[in-house]
Amino acid sequence: xxxxxxxxxxxxxxxxxxxxxxxxxxxxxxxxxxxxxxxxxxxxxxxxxxxxxxxxxxxxxxxxxxxxxxxxxxxxxxxxxxxxxxxxxxxxxxxxxxxxxxxxxxxxxxxxxxxxxxxxxxxxxxxxxxxxxxxxxxxxxxxxxxxxxxxxxxxxxxxxxxxxxxxxxxxxxxxxxxxxxxxxxxxxxxxxxxxxxxxxxxxxxxxxxxxxxxxxxxxxxxxxxxxxxxxxxxxxxxxxxxxxxxxxxxxxxxxxxxxxxxxxxxxxxxxxxxxxxxxxxxxxxxxxxxxxxxxxxxxxxxxxxxxxxxxxxxxxxxxxxxxxxxxxxxxxxxxxxxxxxxxxxxxxxxxxxxxxxxxxxxxxxxxxxxxxxxxxxxxxxxxxxxxxxxxxxxxxxxxxxxxxxxxxxxxxxxxxxxxxxxxxxxxxxxxxxxxxxxxxxxxxxxxxxxxxxxxxxxxx
Numbered sequence: 001x002x003x004x005x006x007x008x009x010x011x012x013x014x015x016x017x018x019x020x021x022x023x024x025x026x027x028x029x030x031x032x033x034x035x036x037x038x039x040x041x042x043x044x045x046x047x048x049x050x051x052x053x054x055x056x057x058x059x060x061x062x063x064x065x066x067x068x069x070x071x072x073x074x075x076x077x078x079x080x081x082x083x084x085x086x087x088x089x090x091x092x093x094x095x096x097x098x099x100x101x102x103x104x105x106x107x108x109x110x111x112x113x114x115x116x117x118x119x120x121x122x123x124x125x126x127x128x129x130x131x132x133x134x135x136x137x138x139x140x141x142x143x144x145x146x147x148x149x150x151x152x153x154x155x156x157x158x159x160x161x162x163x164x165x166x167x168x169x170x171x172x173x174x175x176x177x178x179x180x181x182x183x184x185x186x187x188x189x190x191x192x193x194x195x196x197x198x199x200x201x202x203x204x205x206x207x208x209x210x211x212x213x214x215x216x217x218x219x220x221x222x223x224x225x226x227x228x229x230x231x232x233x234x235x236x237x238x239x240x241x242x243x244x245x246x247x248x249x250x251x252x253x254x255x256x257x258x259x260x261x262x263x264x265x266x267x268x269x270x271x272x273x274x275x276x277x278x279x280x281x282x283x284x285x286x287x288x289x290x291x292x293x294x295x296x297x298x299x300x301x302x303x304x305x306x307x308x309x310x311x312x313x314x315x316x317x318x319x320x321x322x323x324x325x326x327x328x329x330x331x332x333x334x335x336x337x338x339x340x341x342x343x344x345x346x347x348x349x350x351x352x353x354x355x356x357x358x359x360x361x362x363x364x365x366x367x368x369x370x371x372x373x374x375x376x377x378x379x380x381x382x383x384x385x386x387x388x389x390x391x392x393x394x395x396x397x398x399x400x401x402x403x404x405x406x407x408x409x410x411x412x413x414x415x416x417x418x419x420x421x422x423x424x425x426x427x428x429x430x431x432x433x434x435x436x437x438x439x440x441x442x443x444x445x446x447x448x449x450x451x452x453x454x455x456x457x458x459x460x
Contacts, residue, residue, distance in 0.1 A: 005135055007128035008428055010306075011114025013103050016055065019111045024059045024101075027113055028066035030134040031099060036070070038130055039118070041096035043147075045073040049086040049154065051102035051183045051243045054208035055111055056080060059101045063113075066138050068147040072096070077154040080183045080206075082244035083114075084338035088161065089154045091120035091334055102183075102243040105216035108209050121314075121335035122307035155187055162191060162341050165332060168348035171196035175347060176237045176250070178225040180215040181207040184240035188343045192238075197347055200234065215242030217326065219256040222248060226255045236350045240339045246326035247339035249346055253356040259326045260285035260371055262346070265358050266328060267320050269349045271295050276319030276331060279312040281305070282410045283373070283423055283436045284324040290366040303410035304425060310335035324371065324436075370445045375432040376453060378460050383426040386433060387411065389459045390424060398422055398455075399447040422448045424456055433460070 002018050005027065012027065013019070036042040048063045050056035057080070064074045075095070077086075083100050090098045097117050103110035115123050115131060123131075175197045179185035185204040193199045202225055203211060213221055217239040229237035229250045237250030249257040264287045267278050271291070277298040280288050289299045300316050302308035309321040313335050322328035327337030330345075349355065363369070378386060390412060396403055398414055399422075407413035411425025411434075420439035427434050433456050437448035 005132070007115075007123075007132055010104065010122070010429070011100075011112050013106060013110055013112030013429075015109050016111060021059065021062050024062045024113060025066050025138050026135050027131075028063040028099070029070070029136055029138040030131045031097070031115055032067055032070035032072060033134040033136075034127075034131050035072070035096050039096065041118075043071050044096035045075060045093070046096050047075045047086055047089055047093075047098035049077050049081045049083070049098065049100050051083075051100075051104075052080045052181060052185075052206050052208075053103065053108065053111055056101045059111060059113070063099050063101070064149045068149050069138065071145040071147050073147040074149045075152050076149060078151050081154050082183045082187060082240070082340050084245050084334065084336055084340055085154050085158045085187070087116050087120040087334045087336040088158050090116055090118060092157060092161070094118070100243070104243050104245070105214055105241045107214045116336070119335065121310035122305075124307055124311065159191055159194065162344055163195070165330070165341065166195070166344045166348050168351050169196050170347050170351050173197045173236065173347055173351045174200075174234045176200045176202060176225055176228045176232070176234045177204070177343075178202040178217070178222060178237070178239040179204045180217060180221070180239060180242065181205065181210045182215045182240060182242040182244060184244035184340060188238070188240055188244060188340050191340065191344055192347055195344060195347065200228065202228065210242070217241050217246065217248035222250065222256060226250050230255055236347060236355065238343045238346055240343065241326070244339045245337045247342050247346065248326055249355065251355045254359070257355065257359070258371065259324050260287060260369070261359050263288060263322045263324075263328065264291060264362050265349055265355060266322070266342075266345060267291055268358065268362060269345075269352070270319055270330065271297070274319055274331075277316050279309050279316065279318045279321035281309060281323040282407060282413050282425070283434075284322065285369055285371055285438060286419070286421070287362070287366060287369045291362070294366070301407070301409060305428065306337050368440050369438060370440070370442050371436065371438040372442075372445050372449060373434055373436040374449050374453060375427065375430070375434055376456050376460065378426070378431060378433045380431050382460060383433065386456070386459045387426065390456070393455065393459065395455070399444075399451045420444060420448060422452050424452055
């Protein structure tokens with residue numbers, strides 16, 4: 001029996017035995033009905049894009065046919081394109097919305113689809129609930145109401161916009177870029193090169209198998225990039241995930257740079273010429289709060305998921321928003337995480353001052369901060385019960401320190417008297433409970449994670 005179509009944290013993803021053309025067409029029909037009935041955008045233009053997976057172009061064409069048969073004109077890019085470029089194209093051209101065929105960092109045997117509303121921000125639950133309530137077989141309109149499908153270049157206009165936001169001359173910078181065989185290839189590296197940087201490319205060929213791994217830019221998958229930067233003369237290493245909405249940074253001294261430290265460096269850099277609050281998720285470092293306080297700014301905390309970051313960015317006119325998983329955006333850009341633009345910002349930061357030097361100074365001023373996380377297997381059907389049980393089992397002390405407060409925006413974030421914290425929350429994408437910890441050293445973080453694991457495991 002097929003698993004029902006369900007829009008989770010970032011759209012619907014499934015293995016290719018369940019992610020099939022007929023089911024993708026059902027999603028396309030639901031989006032067409034939603035745009036016509038709720039958004040009153042009948043007959044407007046919709047964009048459809050796709051990532052570098054072998055099946056993605058075909059699924060995108062399925063969506064184009066359904067939307068056109070429902071009277072919508074459709075734009076589709078000439079080649080696979082990063083998700084943030086689709087989101088920006090929607091806002092730049094005032095489109096009714098867009099659909100992206102991507103499974104992001106999932107293995108090759110997966111694919112997925114996500115809906116992006118007209119504001120370019122991630123769809124909120126009230127939108128995806130409306131779409132899921134309309135899932136049905138395609139029911140096209142009459143032939144004379146058929147829309148037109150056109151291929152267009154989404155990348156060139158986006159590049160002009162990126163250079164309006166980041167005006168740095170990178171001619172003295174050397175970068176190693178790893179596309180992980182994803183949609184950032186020929187886009188992020190070209191942007192860096194057009195800004196003047198010398199770019200060495202890794203895994204910038206399309207490969208349906210992603211080199212035999214998942215296009216997830218974590219330390220285990222980026223050893224070649226790390227070695228190239230640590231052993232070579234490059235100033236910086238940059239990688240994107242499969243659909244290039246996230247990035248990872250590698251520096252000559254630190255190797256893989258914790259995403260929390262990139263966020264801190266980015267906010268510090270932006271505050272040199274601008275002002276405004278920052279938005280971060282509950283799983284993201286308190287170092288952002290310390291930087292904000294030093295500049296007289298505020299930080300607003302959200303649940304995990306960029307849709308909540310995007311919502312808070314609009315509400316608070318934030319300068320920057322981000323999450324510890326490598327997704328960031330800034331004021332004046334789309335309210336969607338963008339690994340392409342952030343790559344250009346990372347290069348601009350490094351061009352002004354070496355990343356390692358900037359991070360060293362931030363930690364010297366605001367104190368050492370370390371973070372890590374683990375996962376504990378937990379069936380999806382059990383997650384809410386585990387959280388309910390955990391509420392009655394919350395301790396007064398964790399790893400030798402008293403509990404000062406508990407934040408319940410997303411799971412349970414236990415704040416301790418020494419400034420460290422422990423977070424337990426359900427994964428939105430896997431049958432697991434996530435346990436995060438932050439402290440002033442790796443030993444402290446390890447103690448916290450062990451305590452968190454012992455707290456959660458008996459409840460599963």
